[in-house]
Amino acid sequence: MIASVRLTALGIRHNYGDLRVLEGIDLAVPAGEVMVLVGPSGCGKSTLLGILGGMLAASGGEVRMDGVPPRDCLNPLTYVFQDFSLLPWRTVAGNLSFALEHTKLSKAERNARVAEMLALTNLSAFANAWPRQLSGGMRQRVGIARALAVRPAVLLMDEPLSALDAQTRDLLLDEFATIIARAGVTVVYVTHNLAEAVRLGQQVVVLSRRPGRIREIVHIDRPIAGRQATDPDLIEVEAHLWSLIRADAAEADRELEHA
Numbered sequence: 632m633i634a635s636v637r638l639t640a641l642g643i644r645h646n647y648g649d650l651r652v653l654e655g656i657d658l659a660v661p662a663g664e665v666m667v668l669v670g671p672s673g674c675g676k677s678t679l680l681g682i683l684g685g686m687l688a689a690s691g692g693e694v695r696m697d698g699v700p701p702r703d704c705l706n707p708l709t710y711v712f713q714d715f716s717l718l719p720w721r722t723v724a725g726n727l728s729f730a731l732e733h734t735k736l737s738k739a740e741r742n743a744r745v746a747e748m749l750a751l752t753n754l755s756a757f758a759n760a761w762p763r764q765l766s767g768g769m770r771q772r773v774g775i776a777r778a779l780a781v782r783p784a785v786l787l788m789d790e791p792l793s794a795l796d797a798q799t800r801d802l803l804l805d806e807f808a809t810i811i812a813r814a815g816v817t818v819v820y821v822t823h824n825l826a827e828a829v830r831l832g833q834q835v836v837v838l839s840r841r842p843g844r845i846r847e848i849v850h851i852d853r854p855i856a857g858r859q860a861t862d863p864d865l866i867e868v869e870a871h872l873w874s875l876i877r878a879d880a881a882e883a884d885r886e887l888e889h890a
Contacts, residue, residue: 680789706783
């Protein structure tokens with residue numbers, strides 16, 4: 632699966648009634664790269680993700696998807712949320728198959744694609760397991776496999792690891808990086824966690840407090856697979872991101888406390 636789609640946002644702004652949430656957002660996600668959105672609480676990260684993915688109409692501006700999706704793409708824009716949303720009455724393989732059942736694929740083609748995604752995400756040995764038998768990290772890996780089964784051109788991930796404990800999250804970061812790199816998919820990833828941002832992002836977009844504007848775009852020019860949390864360069868980038876966000880984050884917390 633090779634990504635050939637570039638996602639571009641031009642002059643995006645958004646209001647909820649009289650509340651301005653986003654203002655003047657211009658960004659571009661090159662094909663096959665990972666863009667991470669970070670910023671203080673309430674800055675509009677998830678709103679921007681919804682606009683980029685077509686789930687929410689912007690109050691102004693436009694989003695363009697340029698290029699040709701993978702030949703066997705069934706859903707160009709596909710979401711992964713922090714809620715695993717697995718069907719408890721279906722096995723791991725059954726959950727993947729569910730995403731393909733109302734498509735033009737034959738049963739044999741569906742089975743082949745499910746097997747391919749299970750192998751990609753190292754879940755082949757758990758194909759017949761039930762969601763209740765899996766750890767939180769394993770269930771989220773099933774969610775990733777299910778999303779990739781439709782061969783998306785762009786994968787939109789809204790804090791997919793936030794419900795997990797720190798140890799599980801750290802282990803999954805390595806796996807996510809490997810899976811995303813192998814899949815070759817374009818990714819937009821929302822997180823509050825700056826360690827996640829520097830481990831996965833090739834561009835890290837820092838939004839200001841509401842109304843969210845781009846404060847800075849930080850580029851990390853190295854492959855995402857194999858990055859280590861102890862890498863001094865990444866620690867330095869993480870510290871820089873925190874320096875950009877810290878004052879806004881404190882102000883956002885005070886706003887929430889008095890809301």
